[in-house]
Amino acid sequence: MSYIKGIGCGLLLALASYIYIRSRRRPDSRKNMKVMVSMEEFKGHPRLPKFAVPKRYDIRLKPNLTTCKFVGSVAIELKIVADTSFIVLNAAELSIDTTSVSFTYPAAHSSNSKQQVLKPLKVDVIEEDEILVLNFADTLPIGLGLLTILFQGSLNDKMRGFYISTYEHNGEKKNMAITQFKPDDARRCFPCWDEPACKATFKITLDVPSELVALSNMPIIEEKVVGDLKTVSYQESPIMSTYLVAIVVGLFDYVEHLTSDGVKVRVYCQVGKVNQGKFALDVAVRTLELYKEYFAMPYSLPKLEMVAIPDFSFGSMENYGLVTYHETTLLYDVQHSTAADKQRVVIVVAHELAHQWFGNLVTMEWWTHLWLNEGFATWVSYLAADCLFPQWRVWTQFLDDYTEGLGMDGLRVSHPIEVKINQASEIDEIIDSISYIKGASVIRMLQSYLGAACFQSSLASYVKKFAWSNAKTKDLWAALEEGSGEPVNKLMNSWTKQKGYPVVSVKVNDKKLVFEQSRFLASGSHGDGQWIVPITLCCGSYDVRKNFLLQTNPETLDMKELMSEESNLASAWVKLNVDQTGFYRVEYDEDLEARLRNAIENKYLSATDRFGILDDSFALCMARQKSFISFLALLNAYKKELEYTVLSNLIKISYKVDRITTDAAPGSSVDSFFIELFLHSAMKLGWEPKTGESHQDAMLRGEVLTALAVFGHNLTLKEASRRFYAFLEDRNTPLLHPDIRKAVYVAVMRRVSTSNRFGYESLLRVYRETNLRQEKARILSSLTSSPDPNITLEALNFLLSSEVRTQDAVLGLAVSREGRETAWSWLKNYWEHISKTWGSGYLITHFINSIVSPFASFEKAEEIQEFFASRTNSKIARTLKQSIERVHINAYWAQGFRIELQNHLARFSERNFVVLPQKSDAKIEMLEGYCIFVL
Numbered sequence: 001m002s003y004i005k006g007i008g009c010g011l012l013l014a015l016a017s018y019i020y021i022r023s024r025r026r027p028d029s030r031k032n033m034k035v036m037v038s039m040e041e042f043k044g045h046p047r048l049p050k051f052a053v054p055k056r057y058d059i060r061l062k063p064n065l066t067t068c069k070f071v072g073s074v075a076i077e078l079k080i081v082a083d084t085s086f087i088v089l090n091a092a093e094l095s096i097d098t099t100s101v102s103f104t105y106p107a108a109h110s111s112n113s114k115q116q117v118l119k120p121l122k123v124d125v126i127e128e129d130e131i132l133v134l135n136f137a138d139t140l141p142i143g144l145g146l147l148t149i150l151f152q153g154s155l156n157d158k159m160r161g162f163y164i165s166t167y168e169h170n171g172e173k174k175n176m177a178i179t180q181f182k183p184d185d186a187r188r189c190f191p192c193w194d195e196p197a198c199k200a201t202f203k204i205t206l207d208v209p210s211e212l213v214a215l216s217n218m219p220i221i222e223e224k225v226v227g228d229l230k231t232v233s234y235q236e237s238p239i240m241s242t243y244l245v246a247i248v249v250g251l252f253d254y255v256e257h258l259t260s261d262g263v264k265v266r267v268y269c270q271v272g273k274v275n276q277g278k279f280a281l282d283v284a285v286r287t288l289e290l291y292k293e294y295f296a297m298p299y300s301l302p303k304l305e306m307v308a309i310p311d312f313s314f315g316s317m318e319n320y321g322l323v324t325y326h327e328t329t330l331l332y333d334v335q336h337s338t339a340a341d342k343q344r345v346v347i348v349v350a351h352e353l354a355h356q357w358f359g360n361l362v363t364m365e366w367w368t369h370l371w372l373n374e375g376f377a378t379w380v381s382y383l384a385a386d387c388l389f390p391q392w393r394v395w396t397q398f399l400d401d402y403t404e405g406l407g408m409d410g411l412r413v414s415h416p417i418e419v420k421i422n423q424a425s426e427i428d429e430i431i432d433s434i435s436y437i438k439g440a441s442v443i444r445m446l447q448s449y450l451g452a453a454c455f456q457s458s459l460a461s462y463v464k465k466f467a468w469s470n471a472k473t474k475d476l477w478a479a480l481e482e483g484s485g486e487p488v489n490k491l492m493n494s495w496t497k498q499k500g501y502p503v504v505s506v507k508v509n510d511k512k513l514v515f516e517q518s519r520f521l522a523s524g525s526h527g528d529g530q531w532i533v534p535i536t537l538c539c540g541s542y543d544v545r546k547n548f549l550l551q552t553n554p555e556t557l558d559m560k561e562l563m564s565e566e567s568n569l570a571s572a573w574v575k576l577n578v579d580q581t582g583f584y585r586v587e588y589d590e591d592l593e594a595r596l597r598n599a600i601e602n603k604y605l606s607a608t609d610r611f612g613i614l615d616d617s618f619a620l621c622m623a624r625q626k627s628f629i630s631f632l633a634l635l636n637a638y639k640k641e642l643e644y645t646v647l648s649n650l651i652k653i654s655y656k657v658d659r660i661t662t663d664a665a666p667g668s669s670v671d672s673f674f675i676e677l678f679l680h681s682a683m684k685l686g687w688e689p690k691t692g693e694s695h696q697d698a699m700l701r702g703e704v705l706t707a708l709a710v711f712g713h714n715l716t717l718k719e720a721s722r723r724f725y726a727f728l729e730d731r732n733t734p735l736l737h738p739d740i741r742k743a744v745y746v747a748v749m750r751r752v753s754t755s756n757r758f759g760y761e762s763l764l765r766v767y768r769e770t771n772l773r774q775e776k777a778r779i780l781s782s783l784t785s786s787p788d789p790n791i792t793l794e795a796l797n798f799l800l801s802s803e804v805r806t807q808d809a810v811l812g813l814a815v816s817r818e819g820r821e822t823a824w825s826w827l828k829n830y831w832e833h834i835s836k837t838w839g840s841g842y843l844i845t846h847f848i849n850s851i852v853s854p855f856a857s858f859e860k861a862e863e864i865q866e867f868f869a870s871r872t873n874s875k876i877a878r879t880l881k882q883s884i885e886r887v888h889i890n891a892y893w894a895q896g897f898r899i900e901l902q903n904h905l906a907r908f909s910e911r912n913f914v915v916l917p918q919k920s921d922a923k924i925e926m927l928e929g930y931c932i933f934v935l
């Protein structure tokens with residue numbers, strides 16, 4: 001109660017200083033607005049009624065980090081724009097002091113000092129709609145007024161709204177309080193109009209323990225210490241959306257630097273970790289300067305603070321001027337982080353800073369346009385990383401994400417990028433590869449089609465036009481259409497408003513190339529859809545290039561247009577989707593594929609194009625549009641491959657092929673085929689970093705060694721053990737560079753069994769010892785790699801223990817091929833607990849996707865469906881459908897593979913190549929693209 005009293009005083013001060021600006025009545029807006037008479041009428045609507053518009057919030061909060069409660073007050077200047085006796089705003093999980101609610105407005109025909117205060121007849125909290133309905137006796141006067149409310153709430157442990165995160169300081173466990181509002185959780189901290197288009201200014205005041213750091217969106221203007229408490233006041237913000245408001249209260253150290261414009265940039269992290277913040281600080285300063293040029297507009301706030309939060313369900317969050325991050329995406333330790341960790345910091349920081357313009361300054365009108373926000377920030381983060389670290393060639397690595405987007409959008413249960421969102425709570429399910437990656441990919445495709453300079457200048461005019469307001473997707477297309485003279489709206493609608501993407505088939509017919517498009521479905525079935533496809537192609541050389549829009553089916557191109565020498569027409573390679581800038585797949589006829597295979601072997605093609613051919617072929621193989629044997633024949637062209645992007649994809653493909661072949665023909669193995677495929681690069685890379693080696697080689701070393709460990713390469717397993725023992729003796733041994741640690745941990749776990757637990761227990765010891773989150777993450781993602789299902793079960797149970805932070809548990813869900821059944825039983829046994837702990841956010845989807853998707857039988861699909869029949873809810877419905885579809889796709893693929901294998905075996909047996917084995921005792925080896933059974 002005393003807290004409420006204290007806050008009440010603050011509110012009175014705020015009221016006293018409130019100055020009205022009289023506004024004129026607006027009869028026009030009144031005419032159009034329906035007068036609602038009953039409180040019931042506000043129930044069940046996804047959006048708030050628009051008869052009151054917030055202009056300015058004066059918020060005061062007093063969090064108690066010991067009791068995990070907070071008390072608060074809000075004074076909202078708003079404008080009544082239509083006749084109503086109601087004020088309806090959002091509030092959730094707050095205890096409203098109903099007697100405190102009042103609406104103050106200037107009395108008509110009186111001086112400024114005269115005010116009328118109205119108390120509502122009724123204050124109703126409608127929990128299911130998360131709204132607060134205030135019913136007044138009379139119609140409220142059109143114009144400005146001030147709504148004041150006192151309230152209380154709890155600092156939760158769900159990583160949303162206003163919540164508690166824990167950390168250790170001098171061996172003592174402590175709490176910090178932070179906010180995470182996107183998309184619709186500001187209402188859990190203070191009553192507000194919690195919609196992105198309801199922009200207002202925010203004046204924030206915090207009462208916090210005096211020894212703590214208290215941060216908000218704007219710089220501090222005053223700090224008053226009284227005893228153990230201090231009152232911190234912040235400068236009023238420019239107008240912004242509620243989901244971007246942020247508060248952080250805890251014990252922190254910081255590093256700081258100024259941009260050339262004098263913007264103060266700080267990185268805050270736990271005490272003792274300040275050195276780990278320096279890299280991100282440097283990246284942030286350089287990125288702000290870069291974006292100022294790119295968007296032709298300076299950063300709009302006087303400061304930028306970035307904070308590492310120990311418990312954070314997302315990777316990061318773009319709160320205006322106070323960006324929050326999961327520790328792994330902000331902190332970089334020179335001694336213990338990997339090259340991949342470093343790149344992740346750059347990409348994530350660049351992503352969040354892009355939002356300061358694209359998202360915060362220009363905000364989406366409604367969540368339907370979330371994809372534009374996220375797709376754009378994802379795309380531009382690579383652009384920034386490429387400018388800051390050109391030697392990393394990050395665009396080649398963008399393909400890693402790109403293929404994930406293609407994978408998800410190839411499912412029947414996909415969704416258009418631009419998806420109609422009714423309630424903000426539906427957003428969790430579209431925080432996925434479609435919104436982020438497909439979004440970024442179609443923007444990349446458009447930029448590549450329009451040209452970089454035209455794209456940038458049109459974008460700058462868009463930002464200028466919509467700064468401090470809201471925009472829809474079509475507003476961006478209009479700006480680009482105006483800048484380029486191209487039919488951007490028509491072109492892009494075919495990519496954003498329908499789900500899926502096309503596969504463009506190309507064949508040679510009488511020296512002409514014939515193109516056709518149809519929707520690609522990973523299941524191999526036919527789908528509807530027609531796209532305007534920006535085709536790019538090269539023929540025989542990267543200097544011979546042709547671009548056009550594929551709109552009709554079929555379309556032809558005379559090869560003589562491209563090549564003057566008749567002799568080359570029959571042999572020149574033809575590569576579509578040059579550099580993989582288009583979001584579509586390509587299917588070549590046999591002749592063109594053979595030419596490309598030759599071009600790959602002879603290194604005529606760029607890494608991105610080698611990646612594209614591999615990725616498309618694999619997808620077509622999985623969709624049973626291409627035989628497994630011909631896919632293996634293609635793989636042979638990649639035997640000398642050394643490029644990170646291509647090999648990294650090849651490794652992912654190898655894991656899938658391994659799983660499916662094992663399912664299709666139990667007892668079979670493709671291990672030696674893939675070991676042979678990866679040994680070439682492993683030998684070149686070695687175990688130690690080489691002076692002057694590239695960033696990609698540093699990343700590749702770990703991935704290739706991990707693959708060799710997974711496929712059981714004996715020498716790799718032995719060498720990994722040797723290095724691990726050295727590391728256990730001395731944590732600073734040069735034998736275990738961070739880049740190879742994950743590989744070594746996986747190798748160690750591959751040798752762990754119930755009777756040989758040493759490796760597992762040693763890894764747990766290292767996990768408990770380290771305070772570096774990236775190291776903890778590496779260990780968690782290795783623990784479930786053992787071939788012994790009992791150990792896998794133990795590791796899965798460890799994920800549920802208090803030693804693993806809630807959001808980190810999902811890191812250990814990718815279990816070994818041998819542990820799949822164990823993981824499924826475990827998921828069923830603990831579903832109630834899992835659903836309760838992770839079910840309120842998007843993290844729950846990881847449990848289903850990681851554990852369910854790898855299966856490959858129709859019986860299993862049925863079993864999964866049965867189990868979830870009574871357990872589905874809106875948070876998991878889409879993920880569940882997608883995962884089951886994946887199981888079906890795997891099952892069909894395994895079935896097709898089995899048939900192909902039988903036919904092949906029959907042929908081999910006819911030719912007496914090998915003796916036909918006795919079923920499951922067989923070991924399959926894939927050599928030179930052929931299956932050879934070894935007894």
Ligand SMILES: [Zn+2]
Pocket residue numbers: 318351352355373374377
């Ligand atoms: Zn984002």
